[in-house]
Amino acid sequence: MQGKAWSKYLLSLPPLTYLLVFFAVPTFIMLFASFRYAGEYGGLAPWYLHEHGRLSLELTLENWQRLVGTDIYLRLFAKSISYAVITTVLCLVMAFPLALVIARSGHRYRDLLLLLVILPFWSNFLVRIYAWMIIFSPVGALTRMINALLDLVGAGPITLMYSPTAVIVCLVYVHLPFMVLPLYANLEKHDPALLDAAQDLGAGQWRRFWLITWPLALPGITAGSILVFIPVLGMFAVPDLLGGTTGIMIGNVIKQQFMESRDWPFGSVLSMVLTATAVAVVLLGVRLGQGRKGRG
Amino acid sequence: MARKSLLLRLSAALVYLFLYLPLLIVVLFSFNDSRLNAEWVGFTWKWYGKLFHNKQMLTAAMNSLIIATVSAIVATLLGTLAGIAMHQYRLRLLPLLVLAPIAMPEILMGVSLLVLFIMMNMTLGLVSVMLAHITFSIGFVALAVQARMSHMDPALIEAARDLGATPWRSFREITLPLLLPGILAGGLMAFTLSIDDFVITFFTAGVGSSTLPLQIYSMVKIAVTPEVNAVSTLLMLLTLVVIILTSRLSPTFFGGK
Numbered sequence: 332m333q334g335k336a337w338s339k340y341l342l343s344l345p346p347l348t349y350l351l352v353f354f355a356v357p358t359f360i361m362l363f364a365s366f367r368y369a370g371e372y373g374g375l376a377p378w379y380l381h382e383h384g385r386l387s388l389e390l391t392l393e394n395w396q397r398l399v400g401t402d403i404y405l406r407l408f409a410k411s412i413s414y415a416v417i418t419t420v421l422c423l424v425m426a427f428p429l430a431l432v433i434a435r436s437g438h439r440y441r442d443l444l445l446l447l448v449i450l451p452f453w454s455n456f457l458v459r460i461y462a463w464m465i466i467f468s469p470v471g472a473l474t475r476m477i478n479a480l481l482d483l484v485g486a487g488p489i490t491l492m493y494s495p496t497a498v499i500v501c502l503v504y505v506h507l508p509f510m511v512l513p514l515y516a517n518l519e520k521h522d523p524a525l526l527d528a529a530q531d532l533g534a535g536q537w538r539r540f541w542l543i544t545w546p547l548a549l550p551g552i553t554a555g556s557i558l559v560f561i562p563v564l565g566m567f568a569v570p571d572l573l574g575g576t577t578g579i580m581i582g583n584v585i586k587q588q589f590m591e592s593r594d595w596p597f598g599s600v601l602s603m604v605l606t607a608t609a610v611a612v613v614l615l616g617v618r619l620g621q622g623r624k625g626r627g
Numbered sequence: 628m629a630r631k632s633l634l635l636r637l638s639a640a641l642v643y644l645f646l647y648l649p650l651l652i653v654v655l656f657s658f659n660d661s662r663l664n665a666e667w668v669g670f671t672w673k674w675y676g677k678l679f680h681n682k683q684m685l686t687a688a689m690n691s692l693i694i695a696t697v698s699a700i701v702a703t704l705l706g707t708l709a710g711i712a713m714h715q716y717r718l719r720l721l722p723l724l725v726l727a728p729i730a731m732p733e734i735l736m737g738v739s740l741l742v743l744f745i746m747m748n749m750t751l752g753l754v755s756v757m758l759a760h761i762t763f764s765i766g767f768v769a770l771a772v773q774a775r776m777s778h779m780d781p782a783l784i785e786a787a788r789d790l791g792a793t794p795w796r797s798f799r800e801i802t803l804p805l806l807l808p809g810i811l812a813g814g815l816m817a818f819t820l821s822i823d824d825f826v827i828t829f830f831t832a833g834v835g836s837s838t839l840p841l842q843i844y845s846m847v848k849i850a851v852t853p854e855v856n857a858v859s860t861l862l863m864l865l866t867l868v869v870i871i872l873t874s875r876l877s878p879t880f881f882g883g884k
Binding site: 346347350361364425428432433448451455456458459460465562566585586589602 | 632635636638639642643645646647649650652653656663664665666704705706708709711712715716718720721724725727728730731732733734735736738739740741742743745746758759761762765769794819822823824825826829830839840843844847848851855859862863866867870874
């Protein structure tokens with residue numbers, strides 16, 4: 332057909348242009364900025380100088396050297412990755428029974444149960460963090476109850492607020508639906524006849540779970556893990572409000588470089604490492620998915 | 628056959644409790660007659676009253692509504708085009724650009740747009756926030772529209788074409804009306820995403836153009852006060868209304884069949 336070629340461009344060109352300008356270009360600008368000098372008053376210095384009729388490039392590897400020159404930032408990346416791993420595992424542990432119950436419920440209740448998982452996710456992100464600020468507050472009922480109990484056994488009072496524990500609990504809370512949804516989508520497709528057959532053949536509850544449900548659920552687990560892991564890795568609001576000084580993550584340092592110390596080149600270096608990590612995780616997930624498809 | 632042991636049901640119930648208890652506490656304390664969010668003292672509306680006399684809060688709410696409305700409209704237009712294009716043609720770059728912003732940590736989009744806007748000599752404000760919100764909303768609208776398209780029977784279009792309708796006419800009279808629920812659902816989703824966004828707004832708003840989430844952030848940074856509970860409760864109510872509307876329009880969007 333003749334009309335096809337131009338309608339293809341007519342349709343795809345406007346969104347494509349928009350996303351190129353406001354997503355792809357900024358990403359490359361950041362990559363470029365990571366090789367530039369910081370401006371005298373923050374921001375970026377000019378990347379070329381025109382002096383005495385000669386043009387000189389003002390680019391440097393300094394910012395990247397700063398990243399690997401000390402172990403502060405690499406440690407912080409490692410710490411953020413460990414928070415993301417812990418959060419992902421906890422989300423999986425909590426999401427699995429929930430997704431199973433929903434998938435094995437009657438059709439009439441499924442949508443409702445699912446909606447109940449999504450609903451809190453639609454309340455404002457800051458409100459959900461704020462809720463935990465109330466719960467973990469030193470004057471809050473939870474802290475006072477724990478300390479009253481600790482007092483009985485003679486242990487000192489503890490604070491829940493501003494700790495890695497507070498950060499991780501809130502990270503799990505915020506990201507749980509990202510794990511439940513893909514898991515449910517997967518579990519819903521399982522054929523119950525498989526479990527019946529295994530039972531007839533004498534497999535117990537746990538054997539049925541580990542030999543049938545779990546392996547079949549792996550694609551859902553992978554998808555959910557990526558959806559949780561990536562946003563957690565770049566998080567700054569949760570550690571900012573609940574982490575104090577001990578609970579900070581790489582996102583906090585990136586925010587600091589761009590907003591407070593205004594060292595954009597170094598902020599760009601950290602952002603590029605975060606981008607590369609996120610891309611690597613997505614590719615790994617896709618790879619795992621394809622690997623399974625190939626074998627199945 | 629339903630296989631749900633008591634243990635399984637119990638742990639699912641506990642997870643639901645974990646999901647709802649914190650929000651319940653926020654709502655409850657918004658009616659509590661005490662400055663501290665610590666124990667129940669008595670019922671009051673006064674935090675809501677204070678809210679409606681808080682000039683900064685009202686300005687922030689207005690900004691949020693303006694930004695959300697404009698960015699939802701633009702993102703709906705662009706996202707619908709993208710969704711249709713992605714369904715009809717085998718494209719490489721567009722799906723990548725549509726999905727990547729959703730898949731990357733938000734902070735990256737925030738800082739890179741900050742750098743772009745400053746390099747373009749733009750003053751940060753309502754416009755920069757709108758441009759940013761459109762960027763992350765396009766993908767969600769495109770996915771909603773694409774999902775709707777894949778449920779559509781291609782025979783309908785073929786029939787229209789066989790009966791002599793031009794491509795434009797068959798699009799206008801068949802495709803568009805059938806897509807409308809998906810488009811509206813995507814648009815409402817873009818609206819709530821914009822109203823709720825904190826991270827990307829934080830980097831692109833500059834000084835003097837606060838939105839509700841930014842306002843909540845700066846209040847929470849200083850102290851935990853019941854006024855925050857009140858504005859949070861109202862925000863939840865608003866989102867709930869939009870969500871109910873969306874699910875009415877497009878049940879498929881929420882994972883249900």
